[in-house]
Amino acid sequence: MADKLSNPRGTADILPNETPAWRFLEKTACELFRVYGYREIRTPIFEEVSLFKRSLGETTEVVNKQLLEVRSQRADAEDASFALRPEGTAPVVRVYNQNGLERAEGLSKLFYIGPMFRGERPQKGRLRQFHQIGAEAIGYQGDNPLLDVEMIALASRLLTAFGVNGFKLKVNSLGTAEDKAGFAQWLRAELKGKIGHLSEECKNQYERNVFRLLDSKDKDCQEVIRSLNIGTAHLSERGLKYFEAVKKGLDQLGIAYEVSNQLVRGLDYYTHTVFEISYEGLGAQDALGAGGRYNCLIEQLGGGDKRMDQPVAAIGFAFGIERILLALKDQGKLSDVKPSIDAYLVSFDRGFEDNAFQLVNTLRQEGISADMDFGGRAAKQQFTQADKRGAKFVLILGEEEVKNGAVSVKDMVTGNQVTVPLNNVVKQLKLMIEKGSI
Ligand code: HAM
Numbered sequence: 001m002a003d004k005l006s007n008p009r010g011t012a013d014i015l016p017n018e019t020p021a022w023r024f025l026e027k028t029a030c031e032l033f034r035v036y037g038y039r040e041i042r043t044p045i046f047e048e049v050s051l052f053k054r055s056l057g058e059t060t061e062v063v064n065k066q067l068l069e070v071r072s073q074r075a076d077a078e079d080a081s082f083a084l085r086p087e088g089t090a091p092v093v094r095v096y097n098q099n100g101l102e103r104a105e106g107l108s109k110l111f112y113i114g115p116m117f118r119g120e121r122p123q124k125g126r127l128r129q130f131h132q133i134g135a136e137a138i139g140y141q142g143d144n145p146l147l148d149v150e151m152i153a154l155a156s157r158l159l160t161a162f163g164v165n166g167f168k169l170k171v172n173s174l175g176t177a178e179d180k181a182g183f184a185q186w187l188r189a190e191l192k193g194k195i196g197h198l199s200e201e202c203k204n205q206y207e208r209n210v211f212r213l214l215d216s217k218d219k220d221c222q223e224v225i226r227s228l229n230i231g232t233a234h235l236s237e238r239g240l241k242y243f244e245a246v247k248k249g250l251d252q253l254g255i256a257y258e259v260s261n262q263l264v265r266g267l268d269y270y271t272h273t274v275f276e277i278s279y280e281g282l283g284a285q286d287a288l289g290a291g292g293r294y295n296c297l298i299e300q301l302g303g304g305d306k307r308m309d310q311p312v313a314a315i316g317f318a319f320g321i322e323r324i325l326l327a328l329k330d331q332g333k334l335s336d337v338k339p340s341i342d343a344y345l346v347s348f349d350r351g352f353e354d355n356a357f358q359l360v361n362t363l364r365q366e367g368i369s370a371d372m373d374f375g376g377r378a379a380k381q382q383f384t385q386a387d388k389r390g391a392k393f394v395l396i397l398g399e400e401e402v403k404n405g406a407v408s409v410k411d412m413v414t415g416n417q418v419t420v421p422l423n424n425v426v427k428q429l430k431l432m433i434e435k436g437s438i
Helices: 019-035 047-054 090-098 146-164 177-194 202-208 210-215 219-227 237-252 319-331 350-365 380-389 399-404 422-435
Strands: 046-048 082-084 106-118 129-139 168-173 271-278 286-291 313-320 341-347 370-372 391-397 406-411 417-421
Touching: 019 106, 019 129, 019 146, 019 286, 019 319, 046 047, 046 129, 047 090, 082 202, 090 106, 090 129, 090 313, 106 350, 106 406, 129 146, 129 168, 129 319, 146 168, 146 237, 146 271, 146 286, 146 313, 168 237, 168 391, 202 210, 202 286, 202 380, 210 370, 210 406, 219 237, 219 370, 237 271, 286 319, 341 350, 341 422, 350 370, 391 399, 391 422, 399 406, 399 417, 406 422, 417 422
Parallel strands: 341 370, 341 391
Antiparallel strands: 046 082, 106 129, 129 313, 168 271, 271 286, 286 313, 391 406, 406 417
16 A cells, blocks of 8 residues: 655645634634725735845844755756745735835834744644744834834734633833844843853854844853843943833733843844733743844835935734644634534435435535435434534435425434425425424
C-alpha cells in the first residue's frame, strides 16, 4: 500500500468538528468590527521580501530567521523575491499607500482575518502557519490617544465576546521615534559592562537589536535587565503626555491593565503605545495578541503627503486564532461539534434509490438538510449511518410507502414514527423540525 502523507510540520489541519469554533470566532469578530466601524481588507498571502525587511526590520527574528520565501520554478519568473506574509500590518500599509487611501478617507479603519507564516520551531501555540484576526486604524486623524484607547478596548471586547476570561493586558510606551532611539542608546550604555557573562545569543542581540534583551527568556539576562529598573525616563514630555492620556482613557473605560516598562515588542515599527494581552494557562507562548502604534511606518514605506501639515499615523493589533482556541479549551469552553442534519433517507430496497434521490433533492430545495446512502447498504447500516450523521429524523422508503406514494418519518430521539403522503412531506417535516420532534 502507498504511504500516507502528512501535513507539513508546524501546520494544522482544521477538521470538520473544529471548523464551527473557527466560524464562531470569525463571525463574532466581524460583528464587533462592524460596531466599531472597521471594514474588511484582504491582501495577498505573499509579498515582496523587501516589504517585510523595510517594515518589520532587518534585524528582527521574524525577518532574519523566520521568513518563508517563495520561489517560482518558471525560468522566466520575475526577479523579485517573495515571502509568505508573516503578519498583516506591513501588507495593509502597502495597500493603504498604493491605493492612496489617505486621500480617500480621513481615517481608514481596517480589519483582516487570515493565515500568516513564520518559519519558527513549532511548539504548543507556535506554528509555522497560524491565523490572525487583526485591526489597523491609519490616517491623518490617526494621531490621537483616544484611538489607542479604542484599539485596546476593541481588543479586550473581542476576547470577552469570544468567551475568554482571565486574560491580562500589559501596556507600555516607547515614546516618539527620538525617545525610542534614545532609549536604545541608554540601554546599550547601561548594559555595556554587564553583558560579558551573558550567552552568545544575548551578546548577539545586544549588537543587533538591543530591545530584544528586554524580553529574553535567558535567566541571567533577565536578572541583568531587572537590575536596570527600567522606568519611563526615556520618555520626552510629549511621549509622557501621550502615554498619560492613553492610561487615563483606559481608566475611564474601566479597562484593567498593568504598565510593563519592559514591554517593547519584537517588530521594529512601533513607537508610543505598545500592548500585549496574555493568558497564563498557555505556558511559554502565552500572548493571545498584541499591537501598538506605528506612526513612522507609512512614510517609511513611501506613503503620506509631504504637503500635509500632519503625518499619517496608525495603530493596530492582532490576535492569534489558534491561541484563542487554546485558551477557550483550557477554560473548558470548546466542545467537539458533532455533525447534524435534519433528515436521512433510508431505502429498504436498492430499487428505490431514484425515489430517495428525488426526495432528498426536493427537501434540499426547501432548505432542509438531507442526505442518503450512496453505497447500496442494507437498511440496518443505513440507520447506523443516519445516527453517525446526527440525523434528527429518518425518512423511510419501504415497499408499502413507495406503493402508497408516501414516506415514513421516524423521530430518532423518541422512536415515534408516522407515515406522511409524499405531497405533504415538506410541510410536515418543516413542522417537525421546528418542534424538534414528531
Ligand atoms: P505579533 O506579536 O508578532 O504582532 O503577533 C500577534 C499575535 O499572533 C501573537 O500574539 C500570537 O497570538 C500570534 N502569533 C504570532 N506568531 C505565531 C506563531 N508562530 N504561531 C501561532 N500564533 C502566533 C503582529 O503580528 C503585529 N502585526 C500586530 C500588530 C498589528 N501591530 C500593529 N498592528
